[in-house]
Amino acid sequence: MNFNVIPAGDSALVIEFEDRIDPDVNARAVRLADAIAAERIGGVRDVVPTYRSVAVYFDPLRLQYDRLQDYLASVDPDANAAADRAVELIRIPVCYGGELGPDLAEVAGFGETTEEEVVRLHAGGSYRVYMLGFVPGFAYMCPVDSRIAMPRRPTPRVRVPLGSVGIGGIQTGIYPAETPGGWRIIGRTPVKPFDPMRTTPFLMKAGDTVQFYPIDRAEYDAWPSS
Amino acid sequence: MALVVIRAGMLTTVQDRGRWGFQSRGVPVAGPMDPVSHRLANALVGNEADAATLEITLLGPELEFEDERVVAVTGALFLLTVDERPVTVSPPTAPFLVPAGGRLRFGTRQRGARSYLAIAGGIDVPPVLGSRATHVVSAMGGFQGRPLRPNDRLPLAPASNVRRTARPPTTRITDLPDHEATVRVLPGPQHDRFSRESLDALQSAPYVIAPDSDRMGFRLRGPQLVHSKGPEIISDATSLGALQVPSGGQPILLMADRQTTGGYPKIATAITADLSIAAQLAPGDSIRFITCSPREAMKALIAQEQALLQVEQSS
Numbered sequence: 001m002n003f004n005v006i007p008a009g010d011s012a013l014v015i016e017f018e019d020r021i022d023p024d025v026n027a028r029a030v031r032l033a034d035a036i037a038a039e040r041i042g043g044v045r046d047v048v049p050t051y052r053s054v055a056v057y058f059d060p061l062r063l064q065y066d067r068l069q070d071y072l073a074s075v076d077p078d079a080n081a082a083a084d085r086a087v088e089l090i091r092i093p094v095c096y097g098g099e100l101g102p103d104l105a106e107v108a109g110f111g112e113t114t115e116e117e118v119v120r121l122h123a124g125g126s127y128r129v130y131m132l133g134f135v136p137g138f139a140y141m142c143p144v145d146s147r148i149a150m151p152r153r154p155t156p157r158v159r160v161p162l163g164s165v166g167i168g169g170i171q172t173g174i175y176p177a178e179t180p181g182g183w184r185i186i187g188r189t190p191v192k193p194f195d196p197m198r199t200t201p202f203l204m205k206a207g208d209t210v211q212f213y214p215i216d217r218a219e220y221d222a223w224p225s226s
Numbered sequence: 227m228a229l230v231v232i233r234a235g236m237l238t239t240v241q242d243r244g245r246w247g248f249q250s251r252g253v254p255v256a257g258p259m260d261p262v263s264h265r266l267a268n269a270l271v272g273n274e275a276d277a278a279t280l281e282i283t284l285l286g287p288e289l290e291f292e293d294e295r296v297v298a299v300t301g302a303l304f305l306l307t308v309d310e311r312p313v314t315v316s317p318p319t320a321p322f323l324v325p326a327g328g329r330l331r332f333g334t335r336q337r338g339a340r341s342y343l344a345i346a347g348g349i350d351v352p353p354v355l356g357s358r359a360t361h362v363v364s365a366m367g368g369f370q371g372r373p374l375r376p377n378d379r380l381p382l383a384p385a386s387n388v389r390r391t392a393r394p395p396t397t398r399i400t401d402l403p404d405h406e407a408t409v410r411v412l413p414g415p416q417h418d419r420f421s422r423e424s425l426d427a428l429q430s431a432p433y434v435i436a437p438d439s440d441r442m443g444f445r446l447r448g449p450q451l452v453h454s455k456g457p458e459i460i461s462d463a464t465s466l467g468a469l470q471v472p473s474g475g476q477p478i479l480l481m482a483d484r485q486t487t488g489g490y491p492k493i494a495t496a497i498t499a500d501l502s503i504a505a506q507l508a509p510g511d512s513i514r515f516i517t518c519s520p521r522e523a524m525k526a527l528i529a530q531e532q533a534l535l536q537v538e539q540s541s
């Protein structure tokens with residue numbers, strides 16, 4: 001077994017893999033989370049994959065401890081790695097720069113390059129969704145090209161508009177709601193990462209692959225609201 | 227059939243048992259800060275355990291009922307009136323009737339921080355991701371995703387198909403603290419990222435709840451905790467009751483509206499049975515932490531469950 005199971009209070013446990021941010025480590029965590037959820041063990045309330053761990057929340061009075069323990073004792077998170085669930089490729093339109101991407105010039109300055117090159121590098125990348133957190137539907141995606149991996153602002157903005165696409169070091173993400181935020185905002189997408197009224201409320205889940213593609217302001221404005 | 231808000235109170239929100247099952251998508255659980263009082267209130271009026279109640283914080287509302295309803299108020303103690311007449315039920319959690327057109331008013335708060343008002347039938351706001359719980363920060367669930375305001379009209383489900391009212395417990399299921407409480411914790415999940423002395427320091431003196439505390443968490447001021455491997459971890463899941471310690475060394479007790487993930491180590495986690503006690507504290511009140519064994523945590527939880535089942539089965 002290449003993971004540790006540690007209790008987190010009386011109603012949760014955490015299964016931890018190697019202590020680093022790495023696509024293979026994260027893939028093991030996501031696979032294990034999927035597998036535990038699929039077991040439908042009585043009393044389990046929520047299964048949450050993060051960068052390098054899986055949290056299992058349960059009702060301690062109703063959890064089938066034996067089933068969970070037996071399962072964890074027998075499971076091999078490396079098994080089926082080849083037959084990984086079909087990785088979903090999600091393509092997201094972004095209108096870069098201008099008033100929708102107020103920090104684009106700053107990021108270009110950081111990278112000692114042009115705004116066009118920042119767009120090319122950001123849209124040219126392929127990003128893994130490591131986990132969701134912060135607010136509903138916010139996906140932490142890596143890796144941003146090191147040339148444009150500008151650290152967060154020292155003081156976060158009080159309000160970042162919904163759909164803003166930001167860079168925070170090697171991470172990129174989309175703000176699914178108007179919230180405070182410290183990432184460098186380089187553009188905005190007309191697609192909502194989260195809409196509870198949509199048939200599929202969430203655009204992304206841990207383990208997905210995301211690519212961005214540029215659209216112009218006219219396309220942004222004409223985008224059908226989802 | 228509806229409930230009309232005359233005065234909203236300080237922070238009155240619709241809550242059910244919480245929005246479970248979507249933490250992997252970053253959706254906070256929300257739900258009642260004091261789950262025992264929430265469940266008790268529902269049981270007393272004959273509702274299902276997951277019916278939506280009102281969570282009332284520090285300063286209570288005044289509400290007008292369009293039709294006659296059986297109600298019960300649990301948790302913090304307020305002086306209650308219906309149409310200016312004091313409600314004198316005994317014990318104070320006992321269900322009572324509000325007539326059609328009647329106004330239920332929460333007056334002076336006597337003890338505790340949060341009350342739960344259950345109304346026979348339950349509050350019938352539309353579920354979002356399967357739950358009626360309000361998460362204020364993400365503007366999700368409850369009544370338009372926000373605390374109540376004057377003139378809001380909250381839809382009520384028909385009271386015709388509720389069970390009979392239940393017999394209120396004569397002794398409280400959880401203690402109602404008077405500005406201070408002891409909360410038992412289990413070490414972990416990251417107590418090994420703190421100095422050896424930190425777990426002792428945590429228990430050495432009470433922590434005061436800071437003014438900027440809310441439903442997301444209680445910011446605490448007290449003995450300093452010392453990280454031994456730095457104040458940051460690779461972000462992981464943040465469970466209810468976790469004592470998260472940012473770089474300043476002062477812990478935050480994570481409560482119902484906490485974010486689903488966080489990047490600070492967690493030295494200990496409050497036991498489930500004591501969360502309902504912590505929830506009855508307000509800014510300025512104090513918490514003393516004490517470690518216990520997993521066995522003691524389970525014993526306390528089982529005792530609570532038995533007391534709640536007894537009420538639920540008496541209807």
